[in-house]
Amino acid sequence: MAANQSLPVLVLKEGTSRSTGRDAQRANIMAAVTLSETIRSSLGPKGMDKMMVSSFGDVTISNDGATIVKEMDVQHPVAKMLVEVAKTQDAEVGDGTTSAVILAGALLKKAQELLDQDVHPTIIIEGYKKSMEKAIETVDKASIKVEPTDKKILKEVAITTLSGKSVVSGHFERLAELIVDAVVQVAEKDGEKYKVDLDNVKLEKKKGESLDETELVRGIVLDKEVVHPGMPKKVADAKIAILDCALEIEKTEFTAKINITSPEQMKSFLDEEAEMLKGMVDKIAASGANVVVVQKGIDDIAQHYLAKRGIMAMRRAKRSDIESLAKASGAKIVTSVDDLTKDDLGYAKNVEERRVGKDKMVFVEGCKNPKAVTILVRGGTDRMVDEAERSLHDAKCVVRNVLQDPYLVAGGGAPEAEVYAKLREYAASFSGREQLAVLKFAEAMEEIPLTLAENSGLDPVDILVELRSAHAKGEKNAGVNVWTGKITDMAKARVFEPASVKKQAIKSATEAAITVLKIDDVIAAAAPKAGKGSEGQGPEGMPGGMGGMGGMGGMM
Numbered sequence: 001m002a003a004n005q006s007l008p009v010l011v012l013k014e015g016t017s018r019s020t021g022r023d024a025q026r027a028n029i030m031a032a033v034t035l036s037e038t039i040r041s042s043l044g045p046k047g048m049d050k051m052m053v054s055s056f057g058d059v060t061i062s063n064d065g066a067t068i069v070k071e072m073d074v075q076h077p078v079a080k081m082l083v084e085v086a087k088t089q090d091a092e093v094g095d096g097t098t099s100a101v102i103l104a105g106a107l108l109k110k111a112q113e114l115l116d117q118d119v120h121p122t123i124i125i126e127g128y129k130k131s132m133e134k135a136i137e138t139v140d141k142a143s144i145k146v147e148p149t150d151k152k153i154l155k156e157v158a159i160t161t162l163s164g165k166s167v168v169s170g171h172f173e174r175l176a177e178l179i180v181d182a183v184v185q186v187a188e189k190d191g192e193k194y195k196v197d198l199d200n201v202k203l204e205k206k207k208g209e210s211l212d213e214t215e216l217v218r219g220i221v222l223d224k225e226v227v228h229p230g231m232p233k234k235v236a237d238a239k240i241a242i243l244d245c246a247l248e249i250e251k252t253e254f255t256a257k258i259n260i261t262s263p264e265q266m267k268s269f270l271d272e273e274a275e276m277l278k279g280m281v282d283k284i285a286a287s288g289a290n291v292v293v294v295q296k297g298i299d300d301i302a303q304h305y306l307a308k309r310g311i312m313a314m315r316r317a318k319r320s321d322i323e324s325l326a327k328a329s330g331a332k333i334v335t336s337v338d339d340l341t342k343d344d345l346g347y348a349k350n351v352e353e354r355r356v357g358k359d360k361m362v363f364v365e366g367c368k369n370p371k372a373v374t375i376l377v378r379g380g381t382d383r384m385v386d387e388a389e390r391s392l393h394d395a396k397c398v399v400r401n402v403l404q405d406p407y408l409v410a411g412g413g414a415p416e417a418e419v420y421a422k423l424r425e426y427a428a429s430f431s432g433r434e435q436l437a438v439l440k441f442a443e444a445m446e447e448i449p450l451t452l453a454e455n456s457g458l459d460p461v462d463i464l465v466e467l468r469s470a471h472a473k474g475e476k477n478a479g480v481n482v483w484t485g486k487i488t489d490m491a492k493a494r495v496f497e498p499a500s501v502k503k504q505a506i507k508s509a510t511e512a513a514i515t516v517l518k519i520d521d522v523i524a525a526a527a528p529k530a531g532k533g534s535e536g537q538g539p540e541g542m543p544g545g546m547g548g549m550g551g552m553g554g555m556m
Contacts, residue, residue, distance in 0.1 A: 036105020
């Protein structure tokens, strides 16, 4: 071989595909924008629902951003990052997931326009970081401080959230009242601030009746039935014992053998076992308890003795349920029957087994100052009950947010339009290309009011022009009123959202966009050769699982 001819150097495994520079960025941005466009039409009170069908044929119908992206079978790694954005938004503030994904998509779409003009990604990233800080500062200035325990304000915030959920339309008022009552009941004052553990507002769902029959129980609803037919089905002035142990004879930890040689020995063995179980029940009765909730099993003989003593018992309760019951009734969770005293008992005015739909449930009601409550969600179909539960989850999160951080912003895209106006002024302070990035960030923020207008059947161009004009005049609460189709002062229309939800959406969307813009090389390992489809090539020369639109093919 000639000296000037070099041997090829193989660094990557055979079958590995690599996409670099602009090609990689374009493919990544396309994947993110496609996901954001998919859920875009579900934003706002007049947004549409999505139907997701899993590979097993399970159907989910929802317009909750987090649920939609979680249920999608997303393959492209960048699209998965947007799914993470929605999950983070849901975990942090519980609402605004659709807005966060739409914003992330819009920021990347605008960044692509700058990349096409040969603006370097680093300059765009710097501009986006500064714009994010300015946007959060603008939201802070536009926010209104409220009294955290003002139930009227809390109800208005809950109604704003519920109005974006099509399943609960027509039931906003009542459901908002239930949520506010529940969250305020479990809130605990910590110095000047309030703390709310949302696990203390339990959402128990049961198909049947209608959404109107959804009720707040000032106590706990256990999805269990009374274990023995001879036990009372209703106990007034209940003294509740909660046991984290079994009312059964425990087996030895090591292998043991008992040699029984006569029927008398067998009888005395069984009699002794029954006597031990009777002793357990006697200890429970001696404490004064008339309702027992056990996390583990209850032996048939123990059930018989409990029934004879007129004690109501439920077994195999979930750990979360017994913890909630302890908070609601004031009982202590006891790990051994021997330790049970009357001081460990909780109180409820009424404990009753009722038939709900086809099943029996036990209602523990009338607790003195319950620090755990239950909302029993009803609905005509399983899917309606599931979606109602998701809607109520978002509502309880926003009420919690206001209690913990009592600052509100007007709804209807007003904060985003205000951020647009302020960023346009802010961009003038930059002389270089960063100014272009700030302007593009501002345009991306307008995607929210624009989408609200589109989803409501309004003319987006007219709405945007009117909205810009109102904010230029200093009307910081001007937003899109989807019910009247006009630009309105949303604070006067009493449409409010927690400021914390808006700020979190801007933060998570910007951080996701910056992460995607930093990627200039995608190295995809060879696809497994198990199925025919795995060898397919997506656009940009990437495998089917990684290509821009190719990777999104498995989504819906």
